[in-house]
Amino acid sequence: MTKRSPQPQYAYFKGKIVPFEQATVSIMTHALHYGTAVFGGLRGYWNDDEEQLFLFRPLEHFERLIQSASLMRIKLEKSPEELTEILRQLLQTEDIHEDCYIRPLAYKSTPTIGVRLHDIDDDFTMAAFPFGSYVEGKEETGLHVCFSAWRRVDDNAIPARGKVSGAYANSSLIKSDALLSGYDEALVLTNDGHLSEGSAANIMMVRKGTLITPPITSDLLEGITRRSIIELARDYLGLEVVERDIDRTEVYIADELFFCGTGVQIAAITQVEHRQIGTGKIGAITHRLHQTFHEAVNGRLPAYRHWLTPVYAEEPLHV
Ligand SMILES: Cc1ncc(COP(=O)(O)O)c(C=O)c1O
16 A cells, blocks of 8 residues: 555545645634634554554544533534544545544634633534654654653643643643753643643653552543553553652652653653663563553454444444
């Protein structure tokens, strides 16, 4: 199969699938000025043996998008099932036969000035494109990260468990400052100084064989990958998993550390601010979780097939 262009060719826009160039908005769009939009990020995994593109937990992703929209008073009058069906049609039109990334966006669409959320129209759009690894070249060595000087946006400032576009100004500051200082990523603390997450991924730590991750009250996005890793670790690998606050200095002495999220999937961290984590190599638990997760998302773990929705099926699946 020849690889196609990495750019989207189509988009779902104003209720239908249109050529990508036609999906444009006014420069006065409210969301563009005030960050009044919410988005999602999903992956599709191509399985060569079955010649099938599998969407990873699309219903959960769209459920979170609907919750994010509701937090921002954005009307998104579609169910997770309807959104999944639109996505399947979009991907069939795009004719993608490789791993891909999908970006749905619900936004305040009225071209108008004035900071508020009410009395403004809303719209929804979605695009998809082929997409591989987010941490290209670091799969073998692991990432070298710092603690960001920026704090994670507090849930009492912008809903942390919503994927709110405006909050990604915080993520962008965190990511660029880390990269421009020579690191691969950053760890971000809450305002009370506990570990929250990365710029756009959740964080997990291993100490003495236990998988530990900050609780969902630590100003973090309730990650669908995080939830999946917890399930796999507990039920499939039989590991102890604990959700609790993590102090900064625990990170330095962790045995293993890794990010998880749709973008990074599972990305090992082997150094924090020039301190080696564990052996300085990708740890055994991280490695096993990485392998297991990839088997699950590619449809190779029968017990987790229910996480996947096939794109190239004849009939609509959910409506
Ligand atoms: C801030 C933030 N945290 C965590 C995650 C991981 O969430 P998920 O696993 O649902 O992609 C993301 C997005 O990918 C994110 O943007």
